[in-house]
Amino acid sequence: MSVLRPLDRLPGLNTATILLVGTEDALLQQLADSMLKADCTSELKVHLARSLPLPCSVNRPRIDLIVFVVNLHSKHSLQSVEESLCHLDAAFFLGKVAFLATGAGRDSHCSIHRNTVVKLAHTYRSPLLFCDLEIEDFRAAMAQRLVRLLQICAGHVPGVSALNLLSLLRGSENPSPEDL
Amino acid sequence: METQSEEQAVTKPADSGGEGGPPQVAGAQAVRPEDRMTLLLRLRAQTKQQLLEYKSMVDAHEEKTPEQIMQEKQIEAKIEELENEVEEAKTAFEIKKLALDRMQLSTALRKHLEKVDIKTSVLMNNMKQILNLNKLIMKSQQETWDLEEKLLDVRKKRLQLKQASERKLSEIQTEKNKQKDDLDSMENSDKIKTIQQKLETEIQITTVIQHVFQETLQISFLKRTSFWGVKSTGQRILPSRKLFCSLRRISQ
Numbered sequence: 294m295s296v297l298r299p300l301d302r303l304p305g306l307n308t309a310t311i312l313l314v315g316t317e318d319a320l321l322q323q324l325a326d327s328m329l330k331a332d333c334t335s336e337l338k339v340h341l342a343r344s345l346p347l348p349c350s351v352n353r354p355r356i357d358l359i360v361f362v363v364n365l366h367s368k369h370s371l372q373s374v375e376e377s378l379c380h381l382d383a384a385f386f387l388g389k390v391a392f393l394a395t396g397a398g399r400d401s402h403c404s405i406h407r408n409t410v411v412k413l414a415h416t417y418r419s420p421l422l423f424c425d426l427e428i429e430d431f432r433a434a435m436a437q438r439l440v441r442l443l444q445i446c447a448g449h450v451p452g453v454s455a456l457n458l459l460s461l462l463r464g465s466e467n468p469s470p471e472d473l
Numbered sequence: 474m475e476t477q478s479e480e481q482a483v484t485k486p487a488d489s490g491g492e493g494g495p496p497q498v499a500g501a502q503a504v505r506p507e508d509r510m511t512l513l514l515r516l517r518a519q520t521k522q523q524l525l526e527y528k529s530m531v532d533a534h535e536e537k538t539p540e541q542i543m544q545e546k547q548i549e550a551k552i553e554e555l556e557n558e559v560e561e562a563k564t565a566f567e568i569k570k571l572a573l574d575r576m577q578l579s580t581a582l583r584k585h586l587e588k589v590d591i592k593t594s595v596l597m598n599n600m601k602q603i604l605n606l607n608k609l610i611m612k613s614q615q616e617t618w619d620l621e622e623k624l625l626d627v628r629k630k631r632l633q634l635k636q637a638s639e640r641k642l643s644e645i646q647t648e649k650n651k652q653k654d655d656l657d658s659m660e661n662s663d664k665i666k667t668i669q670q671k672l673e674t675e676i677q678i679t680t681v682i683q684h685v686f687q688e689t690l691q692i693s694f695l696k697r698t699s700f701w702g703v704k705s706t707g708q709r710i711l712p713s714r715k716l717f718c719s720l721r722r723i724s725q
Contacts, residue, residue, distance in 0.1 A: 300530055304523050307516060448523035460559055
């Protein structure tokens with residue numbers, strides 16, 4: 294299948310799967326390790342990919358959350374993320390997609406402007422998170438945050454759905470896109 | 474098209490021991506029945522939530538999405554509309570939930586009060602304290618309201634006084650201007666009249682003097698030629714009659 298759909302499989306019992314998409318393999322691996330170390334009552338599965346579409350041959354559980362990792366130091370990562378976005382079903386963008394921008398700390402190395410990523414997130418109406426994945430403490434905090442997000446998107450938190458969370462997260466973001 | 478992306482999967486065993494316990498090796502430890510219960514309850518809540526999500530997706534898909542290609546701006550406008558609808562639905566739901574909670578709380582409170590001895594309950598003390606505080610609050614609010622009213626009245630009066638004084642000053646100004654104008658016009662008309670009169674008298678005087686000169690010239694001419702030959706006083710009188718009449722006119 295070339296297009297990834299959010300609800301085409303049944304969920305596994307007590308299982309939550311996250312898909313990290315990005316060109317920086319080392320960073321993704323480190324983030325995955327931090328996430329697995331985080332406290333969580335559900336079983337976590339972390340899938341890593343460089344870009345979409347994913348190969349069809351692999352037997353894969355239902356993906357609950359996709360995080361696109363963009364490195365602000367390289368334009369190639371932004372390009373590959375933009376290309377991958379075409380292979381997602383529209384239903385995914387109802388709260389099951391998030392953008393993560395890394396490398397904002399070292400401003401001199403940034404070749405992508407911050408506003409580009411903000412615009413991208415605004416176009417797809419998805420939350421944008423900033424984190425320097427190279428620093429361990431920030432990575433651990435972000436991993437914790439992603440685990441919570443994943444639990445909500447997988448439906449493990451009663452009373453909060455992915456769409457609910459999306460509109461909650463949107464409240465603080467809205468002022469900046471209007472300034473662009 | 475043949476971009477075969479790599480995919481790696483990493484998994485973590487479930488923490489089935491209980492809340493706050495250290496992560497255990499899956500299946501190795503004996504699980505107590507209470508932990509099993511909590512696990513089951515948690516799974517039940519999870520499955521309910523997931524079922525709700527699937528149902529809502531089914532409902533959403535029943536609504537037809539417009540397939541025609543709309544312009545960028547229209548799409549943006551539509552998206553904002555939908556987002557606003559979502560927000561409104563959320564707030565409505567929250568308010569209804571609050572109202573329901575309040576009703577449930579009040580019935581629970583009432584039942585509790587019916588059961589408990591009224592005089593010694595801590596709840597009653599709290600409620601009495603709350604009532605006293607509310608009375609104080611209302612009193613001080615009333616006082617502030619009164620003071621604000623007085624302040625407003627004073628300000629209003631000040632404004633009215635200012636406006637009245639403004640009006641009086643402008644009236645004085647207009648009166649002054651009017652007076653000045655009147656004076657000017659009066660002066661002008663008086664001056665003009667006197668000047669006109671003087672001019673008239675001057676003209677008359679000059680005409681008289683003109684006649685006088687004319688007569689004297691005639692007399693001298695007559696004296697020299699002596700055409701008539703007869704010095705009669707009658708003829709001399711003739712040219713000077715005009716002179717006499719004009720003199721009389723002037724003196725009148």
